[in-house]
Amino acid sequence: MLTMLRRCRIATTFLLAFLLLGLLFSCSQERQSFKIGCITPLSGDYHQYGDRVRKGADLALEEINAAGGVDGKKLEMVYEDDQLNAKLGVNAINKLITVDKVPVILGAFGSSVTLAVAPIAEKNKVVLITSSSTADSIKDAGEYIFRNVPTNQKQGADQAQFAYDELGARKAGILYINNDYGTTLRDSFIGKFRQLGGEITSEDAHNEKNTDFRTVLQKAAAKAPDVWYVPSHDHETGLLLKQAKELGIKIPVVGCDGSITKTLIEVAQDAAEGSVYSSFGWNQEFEDKFKRKYNENPDAYAATTYDAVYIIAEAIRKGGYTGPGIQKAMLQIKDFRGATGVTTFDQFGEVSKPYHQFIVRNGAFELYKK
Amino acid sequence: VAISQLIVNSLILGSIYSLLALGFTMVYGILKLINFAHGAVFMVGGYAGYVLTSNLGWHMAWSLPVVFVLCGLIGIGVERVAFRPLRDAPMLNMLITSIGVAIVLQNLIALIFGADARSITQGGIREGLLFFGARITVIQIVIVILTVGLMVALSVFLKFTRLGKATRATSEDRELAAVRGISTDRVIAYIFFISSAFGGVGGFLVGLDQTISPPMGIGVGIKGFVAAIVGGIGNPYGAMLGGVLLGVFETLSIWYFPAGYKDGVAFLLLIILLLFIPGGFIEGFAKLKHLVRKKLWSTSFTS
Numbered sequence: 001m002l003t004m005l006r007r008c009r010i011a012t013t014f015l016l017a018f019l020l021l022g023l024l025f026s027c028s029q030e031r032q033s034f035k036i037g038c039i040t041p042l043s044g045d046y047h048q049y050g051d052r053v054r055k056g057a058d059l060a061l062e063e064i065n066a067a068g069g070v071d072g073k074k075l076e077m078v079y080e081d082d083q084l085n086a087k088l089g090v091n092a093i094n095k096l097i098t099v100d101k102v103p104v105i106l107g108a109f110g111s112s113v114t115l116a117v118a119p120i121a122e123k124n125k126v127v128l129i130t131s132s133s134t135a136d137s138i139k140d141a142g143e144y145i146f147r148n149v150p151t152n153q154k155q156g157a158d159q160a161q162f163a164y165d166e167l168g169a170r171k172a173g174i175l176y177i178n179n180d181y182g183t184t185l186r187d188s189f190i191g192k193f194r195q196l197g198g199e200i201t202s203e204d205a206h207n208e209k210n211t212d213f214r215t216v217l218q219k220a221a222a223k224a225p226d227v228w229y230v231p232s233h234d235h236e237t238g239l240l241l242k243q244a245k246e247l248g249i250k251i252p253v254v255g256c257d258g259s260i261t262k263t264l265i266e267v268a269q270d271a272a273e274g275s276v277y278s279s280f281g282w283n284q285e286f287e288d289k290f291k292r293k294y295n296e297n298p299d300a301y302a303a304t305t306y307d308a309v310y311i312i313a314e315a316i317r318k319g320g321y322t323g324p325g326i327q328k329a330m331l332q333i334k335d336f337r338g339a340t341g342v343t344t345f346d347q348f349g350e351v352s353k354p355y356h357q358f359i360v361r362n363g364a365f366e367l368y369k370k
Numbered sequence: 371v372a373i374s375q376l377i378v379n380s381l382i383l384g385s386i387y388s389l390l391a392l393g394f395t396m397v398y399g400i401l402k403l404i405n406f407a408h409g410a411v412f413m414v415g416g417y418a419g420y421v422l423t424s425n426l427g428w429h430m431a432w433s434l435p436v437v438f439v440l441c442g443l444i445g446i447g448v449e450r451v452a453f454r455p456l457r458d459a460p461m462l463n464m465l466i467t468s469i470g471v472a473i474v475l476q477n478l479i480a481l482i483f484g485a486d487a488r489s490i491t492q493g494g495i496r497e498g499l500l501f502f503g504a505r506i507t508v509i510q511i512v513i514v515i516l517t518v519g520l521m522v523a524l525s526v527f528l529k530f531t532r533l534g535k536a537t538r539a540t541s542e543d544r545e546l547a548a549v550r551g552i553s554t555d556r557v558i559a560y561i562f563f564i565s566s567a568f569g570g571v572g573g574f575l576v577g578l579d580q581t582i583s584p585p586m587g588i589g590v591g592i593k594g595f596v597a598a599i600v601g602g603i604g605n606p607y608g609a610m611l612g613g614v615l616l617g618v619f620e621t622l623s624i625w626y627f628p629a630g631y632k633d634g635v636a637f638l639l640l641i642i643l644l645l646f647i648p649g650g651f652i653e654g655f656a657k658l659k660h661l662v663r664k665k666l667w668s669t670s671f672t673s
Binding site for chain 1: 375376379382383480484485486487488489491494495496497498505507576580581583585586589620621624625628629630632633
């Protein structure tokens with residue numbers, strides 16, 4: 001009996017000691033940095049996109065931290081790889097919320113992944129800001145979901161206007177990638193082009209990672225359109241351009257922001273010359289900084305991500321390091337000046353920014369001028 | 371667009387599928403193993419060709435035989451390291467190992483070369499040659515001719531050489547072949563050499579025609595496997611037929627149906643086909659021959 005009591009006492013003492021130690025430890029371990037999550041493709045077929053996101057984000061983080069961080073604390077990015085796959089994206093956001101306990105997440109990259117992880121962010125009151133997903137339905141994904149890029153609704157319509165006015169096209173064929181991104185762009189392009197009085201000659205889908213476009217190209221070319229609208233990813237668009245040239249098809253191609261990467265040029269080579277893509281512009285200051293750090297040209301994704309990190313820093317500064325705090329601060333952000341122009345969120349967490357056209361000349365993307 | 375273009379498109383697609391199907395079917399024939407590492411060897415072939423042509427500046431004609439031998443040796447290595455120790459284990463173990471080998475190879479390549487898609491094509495992209503109203507590039511002509519050539523060579527090898535006969539004997543009954551003094555280990559190594567060499571050359575050719583990337587073997591690998599099944603797995607001639615047939619089905623389904631349903635339509639046709647001849651093409655042919663013979667025999671008897 002006595003031994004039992006003694007054992008109990010010893011056990012309790014140890015327990016108390018541990019608890020005290022733990023308390024001390026946690027006090028001394030006061031937060032040194034603010035963690036931000038980031039979900040983006042870092043491996044797999046679409047890793048080139050994540051590479052741009054990461055370069056843009058790292059540049060912004062470096063500058064913010066060099067300037068003293070946020071409220072004297074450094075910002076730290078926790079990257080999670082989704083391979084542009086919704087299932088992996090859900091795993092990534094669960095890990096970021098439960099293990100890293102971040103109140104704000106940058107991402108996801110692709111619209112289909114963003115739509116998959118948005119409900120989880122919303123439920124846990126974690127702010128999700130994407131710098132690249134353009135599917136229209138993200139607008140209604142929730143109060144905690146933001147983006148600093150305009151929707152596909154606008155992008156597709158702008159390209160339709162461009163094709164109709166600038167290229168003088170009256171008949172357009174569509175070759176779209178069969179996912180949220182491709183179908184929303186397809187619909188908005190068709191809507192605007194028809195409204196302008198143009199005619200849609202064909203709508204043909206291809207799947208992600210498709211590599212053979214020969215038959216579908218010939219099928220669509222047989223309808224003799226003035227222009228092709230190709231809302232697709234860079235690798236797919238590149239192969240499509242290459243095979244069109246090999247087949248002797250000379251229909252001009254108008255594409256979207258998902259195709260503006262160096263992968264497109266690598267794959268299509270000279271077959272890409274003269275094709276036009278819609279994306280955002282960025283200022284010279286950002287371009288210079290990016291070139292100095294990475295010794296290569298930036299692209300739209302690097303620029304929008306760079307801005308998104310600055311917006312997150314601003315929101316933490318104003319609203320504190322909590323999900324609801326950041327969410328409120330985000331909505332109050334007015335006329336934020338960044339690399340891609342002025343950002344103001346509306347009540348849906350959306351922005352309105354103009355799209356610009358970029359044309360491929362001598363193996364590089366240039367701002368389109370008539 | 372002429373019908374000739376559709377035929378050309380089918381042939382290009384079908385050639386690649388056939389090359390891969392051959393690899394699947396030969397290994398299956400002898401080990402009853404579905405070798406999922408085959409798609410990865412295909413991809414390694416693409417990268418080997420990339421190093422030879424883009425990094426070392428070799429001409430395609432010299433690179434091809436080197437890729438052939440190199441991938442063949444990789445095949446032998448994979449068999450020696452990953453499959454031989456498991457020869458007598460349950461089939462499922464080997465199957466899992468083959469998936470493991472595929473993942474290792476794919477990640478190894480991604481580690482060395484990065485995950486970006488790369489292009490082997492040099493000197494810009496040229497318009498294809500006009501050939502009976504169909505456009506075809508030089509590389510695509512090489513693909514079709516080389517595939518046919520390799521298949522003829524394989525048929526001759528299997529039919530007329532000692533080693534070919536030993537191969538057929540081993541795939542019919544491994545133990546009996548061993549009893550008759552055939553070194554089955556050596557035969558199996560040769561089979562892996564041939565199947566991997568064919569796969570590697572396929573990867574290089576696809577790389578020249580399209581692009582290379584670490585996951586490039588997955589999708590095509592599945593198609594090649596399906597082609598092998600349709601042909602009647604275990605039979606090289608069936609694999610050739612199956613590959614071409616899959617190419618034809620895909621091309622036709624793009625042409626006549628909405629292009630997005632390409633794989634769905636092609637696979638549906640294949641499922642229907644397999645419902646009627648479950649053993650694949652070769653078994654179907656055998657049955658047909660048997661039926662015709664019986665019919666002829668019975669008519670001649672009664673008349």
